[in-house]
Amino acid sequence: MSRGARxxxxxxxxxxxxxxxxxxxxGRGQEQEGDGQSxxxxxxxxxxxxxxxxxxxxxxxxxxxxxxxxSGAGTGDGxxxxxxxxxxxSDASRPIKDEEADRCEQAGVEYIELAIAQxxxxxxxxxxxxxxxxxxxxxxxxxxxxxxxGQVTTWNQVNLEWxxxxxxxxxxxxxxxxxxxxxxxxxxxxxxxxxxxQASEDDNVLVQGVSGDTSALGYxxxxxxxxxxxxxxALNVDGIAPSVETTQSGEYxxxxxxxxxxxAQDLEEQPELEEFVQFYLExxxxxxxxxxxxxxxxxxxxEAGERFNNRTTGTAPEDALGAxxxxxxx
Amino acid sequence: xxxxxxGIAQKGGPEQxxxxxxxxxxxxxxxxxxxxxxxxxxMIGLVVLAVLLIDIARDGVPRLSWEFLTGFPSISPERSGxxxxxxxxxxxxxxxxxxxxxxxxxxxxxxxxxxxxTWLTRLIEVNVSNLAGVPSIIYGLLGLGIxxxxxxxxxxxxxxxxxxxxxxxxxxxVVIIATREALRAIPDSVRxxxxxxxxxxxxxxxxxxxxxxxxxxLTGTILALSxxxxxxxxxxxxxxxxxxxFVPEGPLSAYxxxxxxxxxxxxxxxxxxxxxxxxxxxxxxxxxxxxNSVAIWLRNKYQRRx
Amino acid sequence: xxxxxxxDPRSEAGKWHRESRARHFRERAIKIxxxxxACVSVLTTFGIVFVLIFETIAFFREVSVVExxxxxxxxxxxxxxxxxxxxxxxxxxxxxxxxxxxxxxxGLLAAIFLSEYASTRLRRWLKPALEVLAGVPTIVYxxxxxxxxxxxxxxxxxxxxxxxxxxxxxxVMGVMIIPTIASVSEDAIYAVPRGLRExxxxxxxxxxxxxxxIVVPAALSGIVAATILGISxxxxxxxxxxxxAGNxxxxxxxxxxxxxxxxxxxxxxxxxxxxxGSLTFNTIFAVGTTLFIMTLILNIVSYLFVRRFxxxxx
Numbered sequence: 001m002s003r004g005a006r007x008x009x010x011x012x013x014x015x016x017x018x019x020x021x022x023x024x025x026x027g028r029g030q031e032q033e034g035d036g037q038s039x040x041x042x043x044x045x046x047x048x049x050x051x052x053x054x055x056x057x058x059x060x061x062x063x064x065x066x067x068x069x070x071s072g073a074g075t076g077d078g079x080x081x082x083x084x085x086x087x088x089x090s091d092a093s094r095p096i097k098d099e100e101a102d103r104c105e106q107a108g109v110e111y112i113e114l115a116i117a118q119x120x121x122x123x124x125x126x127x128x129x130x131x132x133x134x135x136x137x138x139x140x141x142x143x144x145x146x147x148x149x150g151q152v153t154t155w156n157q158v159n160l161e162w163x164x165x166x167x168x169x170x171x172x173x174x175x176x177x178x179x180x181x182x183x184x185x186x187x188x189x190x191x192x193x194x195x196x197x198q199a200s201e202d203d204n205v206l207v208q209g210v211s212g213d214t215s216a217l218g219y220x221x222x223x224x225x226x227x228x229x230x231x232x233x234a235l236n237v238d239g240i241a242p243s244v245e246t247t248q249s250g251e252y253x254x255x256x257x258x259x260x261x262x263x264a265q266d267l268e269e270q271p272e273l274e275e276f277v278q279f280y281l282e283x284x285x286x287x288x289x290x291x292x293x294x295x296x297x298x299x300x301x302x303e304a305g306e307r308f309n310n311r312t313t314g315t316a317p318e319d320a321l322g323a324x325x326x327x328x329x330x
Numbered sequence: 331x332x333x334x335x336x337g338i339a340q341k342g343g344p345e346q347x348x349x350x351x352x353x354x355x356x357x358x359x360x361x362x363x364x365x366x367x368x369x370x371x372x373m374i375g376l377v378v379l380a381v382l383l384i385d386i387a388r389d390g391v392p393r394l395s396w397e398f399l400t401g402f403p404s405i406s407p408e409r410s411g412x413x414x415x416x417x418x419x420x421x422x423x424x425x426x427x428x429x430x431x432x433x434x435x436x437x438x439x440x441x442x443x444x445x446x447x448t449w450l451t452r453l454i455e456v457n458v459s460n461l462a463g464v465p466s467i468i469y470g471l472l473g474l475g476i477x478x479x480x481x482x483x484x485x486x487x488x489x490x491x492x493x494x495x496x497x498x499x500x501x502x503x504v505v506i507i508a509t510r511e512a513l514r515a516i517p518d519s520v521r522x523x524x525x526x527x528x529x530x531x532x533x534x535x536x537x538x539x540x541x542x543x544x545x546x547x548l549t550g551t552i553l554a555l556s557x558x559x560x561x562x563x564x565x566x567x568x569x570x571x572x573x574x575x576f577v578p579e580g581p582l583s584a585y586x587x588x589x590x591x592x593x594x595x596x597x598x599x600x601x602x603x604x605x606x607x608x609x610x611x612x613x614x615x616x617x618x619x620x621x622n623s624v625a626i627w628l629r630n631k632y633q634r635r636x
Numbered sequence: 637x638x639x640x641x642x643x644d645p646r647s648e649a650g651k652w653h654r655e656s657r658a659r660h661f662r663e664r665a666i667k668i669x670x671x672x673x674a675c676v677s678v679l680t681t682f683g684i685v686f687v688l689i690f691e692t693i694a695f696f697r698e699v700s701v702v703e704x705x706x707x708x709x710x711x712x713x714x715x716x717x718x719x720x721x722x723x724x725x726x727x728x729x730x731x732x733x734x735x736x737x738x739x740x741x742x743g744l745l746a747a748i749f750l751s752e753y754a755s756t757r758l759r760r761w762l763k764p765a766l767e768v769l770a771g772v773p774t775i776v777y778x779x780x781x782x783x784x785x786x787x788x789x790x791x792x793x794x795x796x797x798x799x800x801x802x803x804x805x806x807x808v809m810g811v812m813i814i815p816t817i818a819s820v821s822e823d824a825i826y827a828v829p830r831g832l833r834e835x836x837x838x839x840x841x842x843x844x845x846x847x848x849x850i851v852v853p854a855a856l857s858g859i860v861a862a863t864i865l866g867i868s869x870x871x872x873x874x875x876x877x878x879x880x881a882g883n884x885x886x887x888x889x890x891x892x893x894x895x896x897x898x899x900x901x902x903x904x905x906x907x908x909x910x911x912x913g914s915l916t917f918n919t920i921f922a923v924g925t926t927l928f929i930m931t932l933i934l935n936i937v938s939y940l941f942v943r944r945f946x947x948x949x950x
Contacts (some may be wrong), residue, residue: 175908371745436673463868463931515827556771
């Protein structure tokens with residue numbers, strides 16, 4: 001390039017470096033520690049992200065000076081950042097694990113665990129499958145447990161009334177919260193599952209898979225079934241059909257709670273954070289429906305409200321959906 | 331002087347080795363076949379591109395509107411827009427280009443023109459080629475460790491600068507390799523002529539080698555920036571937000587990016603979000619075309635048949 | 637010219653001497669700046685290698701190297717994990733070989749077309765048009781493979797194709813790489829001196845003969861570099877295979893089945909729920925190191941190949 005162009009490029013690079021150096025002396029950019037910038041950072045599960053996004057959007061309409069960022073790198077990454085005091089709220093599609101709770105404790109981070117919604121895990125088959133209407137939890141276990149790997153390959157091995165045809169399985173990858181919940185609920189232990197199935201982290205891809213394969217059976221979140229009802233057929237589980245009503249009442253056995261975790265200390269120091277979480281909880285049903293999940297039962301919602309108002313810290317996920325709820329693990 | 335064994339003209343007996351078959355008809359027939367082949371090959375690329383673009387445009391273009399370009403993402407697919415993502419991508423693009431192009435061209439210049447031909451230089455050369463194959467997510471993890479955590483106070487943590495520097499590292503090998511190859515293609519006579527006239531190495535580079543190598547370097551830049559603009563995984567790891575209520579105010583601000591917005595739309599269950607994703611892709615391609623056009627215009631200006 | 641005259645700043649010779657000192661200083665300064673640029677790429681390599689090795693060592697403290705290299709099952713992210721890297725390598729190789737089988741001939745032929753057959757005006761817009769292929773986001777390619785290519789293949793040539801398969805992913809990846817191979821090769825071919833071509837034409841060679849026997853060998857270094865760049869891109873590609881090839885880690889040579897590549901695994905774990913520092917998370921680095929070594933061998937081989945076969949004219 002010409003001498004002039006090259007010089008100006010060098011000059012610009014130099015100016016950029018200078019700016020960066022000056023900025024470094026100036027402050028810590030977007031680090032959250034009550035530095036006067038009203039910013040709320042949320043990270044965590046991409047499942048819970050739409051709900052938090054709906055809340056943030058509505059909140060921002062009334063409080064346009066509050067800056068909110070929401071990322072969906074995963075529940076685990078969310079907790080990592082949360083225990084690092086990089087975020088004020090952590091979205092989680094599963095309760096906090098022991099190791100993560102320990103790390104938070106070591107870092108001196110106290111959190112308030114709030115259940116905010118439910119997701120009904122739907123077991124689906126191809127619409128051209130005319131023999132399967134219902135599947136029991138035991139049958140699911142026969143199909144998905146680790147010892148089924150390579151052994152249980154035909155429909156009649158699961159239920160004698162079904163034909164002797166190949167079955168192809170679709171499900172979420174082992175790193176997703178859906179997988180964690182399903183394996184714990186069905187197989188008894190988290191992460192224990194057969195491994196010879198088509199896995200994808202993207203539920204839309206699973207929809208594509210099941211709807212294009214007549215011998216398919218898969219499981220994923222309710223919203224993805226609801227939006228694709230012409231392409232999929234949902235099975236009843238233990239006789240109960242998946243729906244908003246059966247999930248809210250606790251009848252449907254495969255419903256899992258979704259959480260947000262709020263940093264207790266930041267809650268006291270940042271008034272806009274308190275306002276946001278308050279707003280979030282007050283209008284929870286609206287956001288949950290917009291995000292295509294199932295709202296909590298009234299008792300569970302009240303429980304969450306009380307936890308927030310009392311600033312109850314620590315984790316107690318068994319109480320999340322209410323004591324009577326079937327989907328509450330063993 | 332050619333060094334190869336396949337000489338063009340050789341004196342000798344009737345049994346001499348020849349590069350060319352003697353049957354003219356066969357040669358011309360092969361020529362015709364070859365011409366068709368090269369034409370078809372080029373068409374394959376174009377046809378697939380056309381099919382892809384038409385498919386996306388059909389869904390995406392009707393969705394495009396001023397509101398889409400200036401709106402913020404929303405839980406409602408009809409209201410969703412890509413404004414913060416678009417601005418974030420533009421910021422990233424500019425800073426990535428500013429960092430990676432001079433660095434890449436400079437590194438290639440050094441490696442090709444200045445560095446002695448030792449085992450160390452060869453090792454570096456092989457290593458740079460190797461870097462081009464490292465999956466982008468590993469660059470993301472590297473960027474997280476260095477730019478976000480270690481250099482957090484300077485870069486502002488999960489900021490545009492961290493993202494741009496990560497992307498710059500990702501595409502650096504492509505720029506270096508393309509520039510180096512362009513420099514290699516320049517015959518030594520150019521260099522030797524310059525030196526013979528008393529020019530210093532830098533004067534030869536600036537006056538002759540760089541302009542001659544510029545088209546190749548620009549090709550590398552085009553390919554590299556094209557890749558950078560479409561990368562999702564490393565940006566997610568390095569902390570780009572999926573949902574954001576404000577636009578970036580500076581290089582140290584939190585941000586989102588177009589590929590992340592597209593990826594978010596695509597993984598939502600509602601059909602309307604799939605259409606929004608298609609529209610987002612159209613926006614991304616337009617940004618890409620604009621960026622490329624600048625580089626292509628420059629390339630055409632400097633390209634000259636040797 | 638006497639030495640004194642040269643040093644006298646007022647004389648003609650002295651002026652030259654003074655300027656030459658400044659030039660010399662500038663030369664050195666520029667050399668240092670450029671060396672610094674090169675250092676950045678070196679540092680990046682070291683950074684990546686260091687991180688990879690460090691975490692890989694942590695990984696191999698818990699998993700035996702023998703199991704890693706010889707086991708034929710891969711279920712690293714499940715309970716009771718099995719670590720047989722060969723499974724993932726087979727996935728990567730399967731998709732990459734298909735991709736290169738598409739991209740190399742098409743890319744090279746397209747490069748020859750652009751350089752030897754197309755007019756300058758045609759080339760001016762055709763080359764950028766092909767380069768646009770490189771800019772399409774890979775998630776688009778992934779969905780294109782899943783929703784268009786797979787059904788198309790299922791209904792025509794391969795009825796037994798599963799919905800997730802290596803073939804569609806490989807084909808679409810190949811298309812994505814075409815611009816890399818085509819454009820960089822084309823620059824190399826275009827830069828071959830005209831004199832060479834004209835000499836061959838003068839001796840009665842046809843266009844094809846000039847292109848294949850004279851020009852391509854002359855541009856070999858650039859073409860091989862382009863190919864290696866393309867192969868590296870194929871091996872390191874993530875999204876397309878994650879979406880279209882499925883995530884079924886199985887050891888197979890049948891492209892009609894689903895596979896999991898090394899990169900798909902890495903992205904699955906890195907963007908998932910695994911806590912950092914756990915064994916599953918460190919598996920990313922072990923896989924990453926394997927990938928790195930694979931491409932390193934590839935690069936070394938190609939480097940030696942070019943050094944041996946490169947035609948240097950003048």
